[in-house]
Amino acid sequence: MRMESVVARTAAARVRIALATYRPEEGAESLDRDLPVLRAALEGAGAEAVVGYWDDPDVDWAAFDLVVIRSTWDYSWRVAEFVAWAERCGKLTRLANPAAVVRWNTDKLYIGDLAEAGVPTVPTRYLAPGAPAEFPDDREYVVKPTSGAGARLAARYRPEERETALRQLERMHDRGLTAMVQPYLTSIDTAGERALQYYGGRLLHASRKGAVLAPGTAYDADKVAHPRLEPWQPTPAELAVAERALAAVPRRTDGSELLYARVDLVDGDDGNPCVMELELVEPNLFLWLHPESVPVVAEAVVKAALR
Numbered sequence: 001m002r003m004e005s006v007v008a009r010t011a012a013a014r015v016r017i018a019l020a021t022y023r024p025e026e027g028a029e030s031l032d033r034d035l036p037v038l039r040a041a042l043e044g045a046g047a048e049a050v051v052g053y054w055d056d057p058d059v060d061w062a063a064f065d066l067v068v069i070r071s072t073w074d075y076s077w078r079v080a081e082f083v084a085w086a087e088r089c090g091k092l093t094r095l096a097n098p099a100a101v102v103r104w105n106t107d108k109l110y111i112g113d114l115a116e117a118g119v120p121t122v123p124t125r126y127l128a129p130g131a132p133a134e135f136p137d138d139r140e141y142v143v144k145p146t147s148g149a150g151a152r153l154a155a156r157y158r159p160e161e162r163e164t165a166l167r168q169l170e171r172m173h174d175r176g177l178t179a180m181v182q183p184y185l186t187s188i189d190t191a192g193e194r195a196l197q198y199y200g201g202r203l204l205h206a207s208r209k210g211a212v213l214a215p216g217t218a219y220d221a222d223k224v225a226h227p228r229l230e231p232w233q234p235t236p237a238e239l240a241v242a243e244r245a246l247a248a249v250p251r252r253t254d255g256s257e258l259l260y261a262r263v264d265l266v267d268g269d270d271g272n273p274c275v276m277e278l279e280l281v282e283p284n285l286f287l288w289l290h291p292e293s294v295p296v297v298a299e300a301v302v303k304a305a306l307r
């Protein structure tokens with residue numbers, strides 16, 4: 001074994017990394033396919049990698065050099081609790097991504113911030129509880145919550161389906177949820193949605209998936225979150241929009257960097273890519289589709305833990 005790799009392994013051996021996930025329902029298994037792969041890769045790199053439930057009061061987060069938020073997929077209906085945990089955890093040890101980023105990114109009002117910063121985004125109208133319904137009457141549109149994942153509580157409507165859309169809006173407002181109304185971007189049916197993944201400040205890989213909202217799908221139905229996923233070679237236009245979105249993330253006052261980011265893009269009415277979602281909390285990495293990325297991710301995580 002060469003000297004440098006001995007040094008690298010010895011340093012990594014001291015590193016303790018927690019991978020934060022969610023507690024699946026009683027009897028169910030975790031759906032996070034990245035988790036076992038990432039854990040094994042970190043262990044292979046000589047680090048200690050432990051999986052913990054974010055809401056487990058018995059986990060001593062301070063005992064880790066780094067806590068990586070991996071798949072805390074129940075947060076979208078427990079936002080306040082989750083953000084409070086992130087803030088607590090971020091005070092005990094290094095958290096990736098940092099708590100301030102988590103706070104900003106768990107509320108899709110950030111799409112409005114990105115638009116204000118000049119980043120091309122899906123045109124969005126926000127309807128907070130109490131706001132009157134304003135739906136397009138000349139085209140199909142989407143209604144979805146500002147706190148969502150896996151297309152939960154999302155649906156598309158034609159103008160003549162206004163009554164159903166109103167019922168969804170009312171249900172969301174009754175639960176205290178703010179709704180987002182967007183034009184249904186029909187390009188998604190042919191060109192799909194592209195996810196550009198960044199890790200350790202560099203493009204890791206990209207994937208493309210098909211449209212999730214089939215016509216007539218009820219908003220409270222379970223949806224297939226990533227239909228027909230395949231590797232994708234991002235275009236220069238997609239790379240440019242993704243980098244603009246990342247540059248528009250509010251600056252961290254503590255100087256900490258983003259460890260990971262996923263930028264989801266669709267083509268707008270003008271045919272140019274725009275941001276559907278900027279996922280800085282718990283993105284699926286799709287490592288099973290991109291095995292070549294596994295060592296890159298493990299190395300970036302160990303590096304962040306050693307910083």
Ligand SMILES: Nc1ncnc2c1ncn2[C@@H]1O[C@H](COP(=O)(O)OP(=O)(O)O)[C@@H](O)[C@H]1O
Pocket residue numbers: 122142144148149150151152154182183184185186188193210211212213264276277
């Ligand atoms: N404006 C839209 N036009 C077309 N499809 C949309 C639109 N908004 C959402 N969708 C579909 O719904 C899915 C989920 O919406 P998204 O905003 O990504 O929320 P989530 O956080 O649930 O992933 C998208 O992947 C896409 O297939």
Ligand SMILES: [Mg+2]
Pocket residue numbers: 150151264277
């Ligand atoms: Mg999405």
